[in-house]
Amino acid sequence: MDECTFCLIAAGETDADLVALRTAQVFVIPALRQHPANHGHALVLPVTHIRNLADAPASVRDEIFAVAAQLTSAIPSRYGADGSIVFQNNTAPDDPVFHLHVHVVPRFRADDFVMTRAAVAEVPRP
Numbered sequence: 001m002d003e004c005t006f007c008l009i010a011a012g013e014t015d016a017d018l019v020a021l022r023t024a025q026v027f028v029i030p031a032l033r034q035h036p037a038n039h040g041h042a043l044v045l046p047v048t049h050i051r052n053l054a055d056a057p058a059s060v061r062d063e064i065f066a067v068a069a070q071l072t073s074a075i076p077s078r079y080g081a082d083g084s085i086v087f088q089n090n091t092a093p094d095d096p097v098f099h100l101h102v103h104v105v106p107r108f109r110a111d112d113f114v115m116t117r118a119a120v121a122e123v124p125r126p
Contacts (some may be wrong), residue, residue: 004099005099006101010048018030020042025059025064026045027045029043030043038113039079040075040079042071043102043104044064044071045101045102046060051098055100
């Protein structure tokens, strides 16, 4: 398995300047790939390597989402955003190294933000 980039950042071994906030169990960095209309996109990650949300101890999950809530509270004044969206991908297909993270993305009126570009189909009702 390749070395986890997020673990290296958490340990201060690389890109320490990216860390915007650190608590005992969580750190925040900017997403390095952002939608141009949604500047301020951040990632909230556990300091220790945890692959999936289901694998995280309750205290880590609680701290991740407490920090995500703090970010959502700050987004309107910091970025002039109208709101935010919070999401988490539990596993990235074809990604050999995966480190649990939660996205916090500022939302702006008419920003055309989409989670996926895949076709959308109506789900039949039973």
